[in-house]
Amino acid sequence: MRHRCRYVGPVAQLLLVEDDAEIRRALIRALSERGHVVASASTSIAAMQHVIGQTPDLVVLDLGLPDLDGRELLLMLRAVSKVPVVVATARDDEATLVEVLDRGADDYVVKPFSVTQLDARIRAVLRRAGAESAAAAVLGVGTLCISPGAREATLDGRLLDLTPREFDLLSYLAVRVGTVVTKRELLVNVWRQPAGGADKTVDVHLSWLRRKLGESAQQPRYLHTVRGVGVRLNAPAER
Template identity: 55%
Template sequence: MSHVLVIEDDAAARGGLVEALSNAEHAISSAATGMAGLQVAMETRPDIVLLNLSLPDLDGMELLPMLRAALADIPVIVVTSYDDESRIIAALDAGADDYLVRPFGFGSLLARVRAVLRRREGVSARRPTLVLGGLAIDLSARTAELDGRALSLSPKEFDLLSYMARRAGQVVSKRELLAEVWRTPFSQADKTVDVHVSWLRRKLRESGKSPRYLHTVRGVGLRLDAPRS
């Protein structure tokens, strides 16, 4: 059973999607606004999101990168009445995995959901656990262990750690981390990276003065390495 989040402001359309997905034995969460949908997504971590672009509080095109920043590996299918090619291309470029134009049959929708979930499972199956010294990161399960003990990481702490682990031994700039992990533009005044690095260091049982894994390269960025001893 997969968990599907439906973000749709129209009550009738939302009810139809929920009924069809429930009949196909999916677990369902739903939200009528973009911000409510983002909150539900972060709390429940669904397997897939169905997103209408026309929402009362913000445009779905604004919500897409926000979903991607919060849940980088969760697939999103846009479900909308917009059928112009430029809109479709923009949505796919913004992070949508598929785009379905109304009106459509529920059979077609369910087939798209199955196809996207199969692709996700295939990618997850090919992604190994990253190991650096006593640190083990399971990318598909989004879990991490240090010296055999589970780390309690927030979604963004895990995103930061896994991004650095994929580039182990390389120096990564704060500009790159803001762009790739937070999906936000760089600002010298932005302390988001510094704060999350500080939190992550505590959980890795180290500090900036005595680093084991996360090393600051002054004026350049951060580097994740296995301890040398």
């Protein structure tokens, strides 16, 4: 019997552009808990590279960046992309807020703000942009269903008992289904560790995840190792 994924609500792939490491970590954690898939950049150059290469559903943009003012980055983004942008800034003067809207921002929030307020603005902008339907609410790979909002995953209709890190790892791979993801990328984006951390950490968690998916490295169904490159999540071939 085939089990189908159940729709539970919207989730988006966000790019958070924020140079303050503490604020960045807190927002990533809070927005992820609300069901979004969050990547981050601390500079304008890194943000541009991500938007061009990864096409996120929405950008949350701080204006006070170290290499280029966020207002200039906004102009650069608008030159290459229609991605919705919510500006998050400590600048509360009317002239700045009018300027960012004129330069193409879709909305703004003024620091300090609650994550609930930011999340509401994000979802409102996505609705206006028609992007919520494109951002899959439940990620389905074969009979494996991942619900980022509920932070639950099922296999053949059975709830998987995953640790928070195992769930984050599975979700990250599911968003990139069919794509080989390097261990370095997983360390940076799932573990939030600098590139060059211990690959052993990733290997151990992949081993635990495989066991819970009922497979092994020698007999993979969903998680396929590409030797010397990384790992890829694929639906198992039909028998």
